Amino acid sequence: MPYLQDISGCLSGRAGADGLASGTLETVLDEAAQALETVREWHRSGKLPLLALPAKTDDLEDCRRAVRALLRGASDVVIFGTGGSSLGAQALAQLAGWRVAGRGWHDPESPAPVVHFADNLDPATMERVLHGLDLKTTRFLVISKSGNTPETVIQMLAALDALKHAELGWNIEHHFLALTEPGSMDTNAVRRLCGLHDIPVLDHDPDVGGRYSVLSNVGVLPALMFGLDPEALRAGAAEPLQSVLDGRPPGECAPALGAALQVAFARSGARTTSVLMPYSDRLRLLANWFVQLWAESLGKNGLGTTPIAAAGPLDQHSQMQLFLDGPNDKLFTVLTLEQANIGPRIDDAYAVDPLVGYLAGKSIGALVDCEQRAAIETLIRRGRPTRVFHIETLDERAMGALLMHFMLETIIAGQLLGVDPFDQPAVEESKVLTREYLSQM
Numbered sequence: 001m002p003y004l005q006d007i008s009g010c011l012s013g014r015a016g017a018d019g020l021a022s023g024t025l026e027t028v029l030d031e032a033a034q035a036l037e038t039v040r041e042w043h044r045s046g047k048l049p050l051l052a053l054p055a056k057t058d059d060l061e062d063c064r065r066a067v068r069a070l071l072r073g074a075s076d077v078v079i080f081g082t083g084g085s086s087l088g089a090q091a092l093a094q095l096a097g098w099r100v101a102g103r104g105w106h107d108p109e110s111p112a113p114v115v116h117f118a119d120n121l122d123p124a125t126m127e128r129v130l131h132g133l134d135l136k137t138t139r140f141l142v143i144s145k146s147g148n149t150p151e152t153v154i155q156m157l158a159a160l161d162a163l164k165h166a167e168l169g170w171n172i173e174h175h176f177l178a179l180t181e182p183g184s185m186d187t188n189a190v191r192r193l194c195g196l197h198d199i200p201v202l203d204h205d206p207d208v209g210g211r212y213s214v215l216s217n218v219g220v221l222p223a224l225m226f227g228l229d230p231e232a233l234r235a236g237a238a239e240p241l242q243s244v245l246d247g248r249p250p251g252e253c254a255p256a257l258g259a260a261l262q263v264a265f266a267r268s269g270a271r272t273t274s275v276l277m278p279y280s281d282r283l284r285l286l287a288n289w290f291v292q293l294w295a296e297s298l299g300k301n302g303l304g305t306t307p308i309a310a311a312g313p314l315d316q317h318s319q320m321q322l323f324l325d326g327p328n329d330k331l332f333t334v335l336t337l338e339q340a341n342i343g344p345r346i347d348d349a350y351a352v353d354p355l356v357g358y359l360a361g362k363s364i365g366a367l368v369d370c371e372q373r374a375a376i377e378t379l380i381r382r383g384r385p386t387r388v389f390h391i392e393t394l395d396e397r398a399m400g401a402l403l404m405h406f407m408l409e410t411i412i413a414g415q416l417l418g419v420d421p422f423d424q425p426a427v428e429e430s431k432v433l434t435r436e437y438l439s440q441m
Contacts, residue, residue, distance in 0.1 A: 001239050002398035003391045003405070005254045007261055009376065010331070010385040018328060018383035020264055028260040028267075028416065032250035035259070035415040039244055039408070049207045050407065053215040054238035054400075060230055063217050066202060067224045070177045074113040074139045077225060078129060080155040081143035081218075083296075084210025086119035087289040088403070089143075089222035092214070092233070093117070094285045095399050096226035113139070115225055121151040130162040140176050143218055145204050147180040147188030150434065156193060173198040179217060181206040209422050211293050214403055229396045236400025240408060255408035261387065262331065262409070263416040266305050271331045271385070275323070277310035278335035279372040282394060284311045286335075290406055297410045297421040304417070305331070313371045320375070324382050332379055332386040335402075336372045337394055339365035 012019035042048035070077065079086065093115065094100060118129060140159050144152040156176075163172050176199040178190050185192040194201045208216050215237055220230045243253045250256035265271035274294060276287045287309035298304035310319055312334070323330065342365030351360035359367070379386045391398050414421030 001243075001254070002236055002393070002401040003254075003389050005258060005405075006388040006390070007257065009380040010261055010265075010387055015380050015385050016383055018270075019385055020261070024268075025260060025264050026251075028264045029250040029257070031416055032256045032260045032412060035412045036244055036250060036253065036256055038415060039411065040247070043241075043245060049205055050212045050215070051241060053208070054234045054241055054404065056234065057231070059217055060220065062202065063220045063224060063230070066177055066200065067221060069174075069200070070139050070141065071113060071225065072174075073137060075137035076114045076116065076133050077139045077141060078116045078118055078133070078159070079141045079143065079222060080118055080152050080159070081141075082119050082121070082149060082151050083292060084213055085143040085145065085149070085152070085218060086117055087211075087285070087292055088214025088219050090117055090119070091283075091286040091289045091403075092219055092223045092228060092399065093226050095282050095394070095396070096223075096228055097282070098226065099285070100281045112227075113225075115222070118155060121155065126155065126158055130158060135163055135166045135168055135175075138175070141221060142176065142178040142180075142190060143204075143221075144178075144180050144190050145206070145210050145213070147183060147190035147192075150431075153189045153193075156190065160193065160197065173200065176200075177202070177221075179204050179221065211296055212407055212422075214289070215400070232396035233400040236397035237404035239401050240405045244408060255405050256412055258387070258405070258409040259412035259416060262305065263413050265331050265385065266303075266417070271329060272305055273308055273330040274305045275308045275310055275330050275332045276335070277312050277315065277332060279312040279339070279368060280335065280337050280394060281311075283335055284309075286399070286402065287311070289403075293406060293410055296424050296427075298414055298417060298419060300419040300426070303419055312375060313368060316371060316375055323384065324378060328383060330384065332384055333389065334372065334376055334379075334386060335389045335391065336376075337391050339372075340369040341365055343368075 008014050010019055011025070012021050039051070043051040046052065079089065098115065116129065118125065140156070142152060142156050160172065163169055163175055168175070176197070178194050178199055178201045180188060180190040180201065181204045183191055185195045191201060193199070202217055204213070204218065205216055213219065215234060223230055223233065240255055244255065250260060262274060276290050278284060278287055291307040291309050294307040295304070323332070341363055343363050345363045346359050346361065348361045351357050376386055376388055411421050
C-alpha cells in the first residue's frame, strides 16, 4: 500500500479521555462488516461503476487522442466545470506542480499550454479570461455530467460568443472538447451546443457521480494534459479497493477502519468537525476535493460532520491556535511525507550565529519533518484525536490510493450513518430558485 494509516492518536490509550475506548471502536467495526459486504456485492454486480474504474483501460486511448487533438497549436486551455467536475482534476494537476508556490505549471521553455481551471462562476473573472487570452490559440474543455449545470453552460456560451466575435467561428470545433453523459440534444444543453457547432464529445458515465469521478475520464483528461500517468493512478486506486474485495475484516481494511473511526466519533456528539491537513503543497487541493466529497455525501438528515481543509506547516501559523486551544470538537487527519533530507541545506557556517545557528546544516525538509511530527504530538497531548497517513513517495500511485481510500471511507461511513452517500437532495431547492430569479430579470 502506498500509505500507512495510524489511528493510535485517536484512541484512549494515547489520546486519553478524549480518545475512543477500544470497545466503542470495535462496536462500529462490527457494523462495518456488513457495509463491506455491500461494497463487495456492488463490485460483483457492477451496480457501482466507480469500483470498476481501477481496472479500466479501454477509455484511455480515446482520452489520449482527444487531448492530443485539443492541445494541437494551443497556448492555453481553459477547463469549464464546477464541484466534482473540477476539484479532483485540480488535485491531480497539483500533483504535477500546478499552483504550487514558486513553481508555476507553465515553463516558458516548454511548448505545453497553460491550463486554467475556471471552476467558480465570476463575471469579472470570465471577462479577464475571454479578453486576456489569445483566443486563436486558446482551447476549452467543458465538463458537466448532466450537461445542464448552469454555471458551466453559461461559460460555454460566453466562450462560443467570444470566438465568434473574434471571427474564429469558422473552425470553432477545434477550440472545444466536451465531456458529458449520453443523452438527447433535447435534454442535455452541452450536447445540444456541441451538436450545433460540431464539437467533439466524450461520454461521462451516467452512473459515476461528479464527486466520485476523479478516476474516470473526468480526471484522466486533465491528468494527461499535465503529463501524468493514468495507468499508475488507477493502479494505485486498486490497492485500497483490493483490501475490501479480499474480504479482510474491517479492522484490517484501511478505508473501513477510517470510516468506523469517523462515525464512532460523530455518534459521540463530541466531534462535529473533520480536519484534513496535508504537509505538502502538492496535496493541498486534495484537501479541497475531500471537503466536497465528505460534505455533499454525508451532510443529510441532520447527520454528518463538517470537513475543513488545512495545510501544514502554513496553518501552524493560522488555524492551529484554534485547533489546539479552541473547542475540542474536531477529529484531525494529518498527511505526512518523507521529507527529512529534501530541499536546500543551510550552510554549516551559520552554526555560530545566535539566532539562526539551530538551522545550520539542516535541510528545509528536516524542518518540515520536525514540524509535522511536533504538530501531531502536540495535538494528541492536548486531547485532540489525530489520525496520521504516512506517504513514502508522493506520485500517481500514491495519489490514486489516497483518492480511492477517501471515496471508500465516505461510502462506508454513509452506510454506517444510514444516509445515501451518492445523492444531494438539499441543494436542488437553491437551483430551482436560481432559475426562478433568472426568469424574472
